[in-house]
Amino acid sequence: MHDDLDEKLIARRLRARADGSQDHAPYGWAEFKRRRDARAVAAWPTGRIRPALFAIAAAAAVLVAGIAIATLSHYRASMLAPSRTVAKVDAGADAGHNSNRPAAADRLARQRTRALEGWLADLPHNPTVVRVGAHAAVTRLQDQIAALDDLMSAERAAGSQPARLDALEHQRAQLVSSLAQVQYAEMLASAAL
């Protein structure tokens, strides 16, 4: 009961304080307008640049997707004529080109591919916005890489020549590189939204 009385007393005093206070706005209308305009100006560059950034990122995504599709077409053509590829590789091996290629460069290329694969694996699986063209290119590249992995496994099991395996490895590295470019462009486009 005593507590209740105290509460009422406190509440009464608080309300008396609220009613009796001489309130003032912190500044007048002119200052309010000046601050509002200042905020609008501060927000302006972002608002204006954002669509431009998005357009650039989208254009980059389309360009990279185009390059990836061109690479795919080239790869498909070469896959349709495997004997010719093997013949070319064999010819190259006979001519001693592969033997002249430094082993360090191969190692570097493999390391680069592995690094790209690690980066791709770390990317979020569900992008904010999915663009049909770029997504189709990514899916096709992923399918081709998977098919190439199967082919390489089969070639290794069949005891194919190292030159043939090197050629396939090289093609795989190109596909992974294209995939990384498309994914990176996608990421930029999503970030610009």
Place this chain on the structure above:
Amino acid sequence: MVVSRLADIPISNELIERARGGEEAAQAAIYGSLGPAVFALIRRLVANRAVAEDLFQDTMMVLFQRLAEFRGEAPLGAWLRQIAVTRCLMYLRSPWHRARLHWDMDDDAPPSTTVFLVTPATPAETLDVERAMATLTPVGRAVVWLFEVEGYSHEEIASLFGRSVSFSKSQLARALARLRQTLAPQEEEACTTI
């Protein structure tokens, strides 16, 4: 039911319509009528003056931006009060603010900074309440003010804080206990003097 002063300030529909139409004189008139009470409310909930000014600016900007959405079912002041309170509580709930003031919902410790909202016209009695309020945590102060002065229910306060009704009740009980504790010696002293 206690009705706050902000909700009591009369704003004519004609003035609101003109402000909606973008007439600057009407907007300035609304600003002049409601601005002082809005700032007073914000200062009650957020002690820091610079932050309070920022929140005031936000609130008044939102008022004019969303004036077209105002349907006139409640007084404009009540609608604006809701915007101001929501903005203040968003600030109080923000991780930045919590980290800055080591804010803890369940902490009984008084705030590290003490702010007195004293004007020359403040009588001694209310000055004591001011001082006692300044010993509360930001959350406790906000709950006391919203419940006792603004007339919010526990359900409304709980909803604003995104917590349960018992949270609002326990915060109010703790805050009032602290206020009683702070005011008690002064009351006793006053009695013995008389």
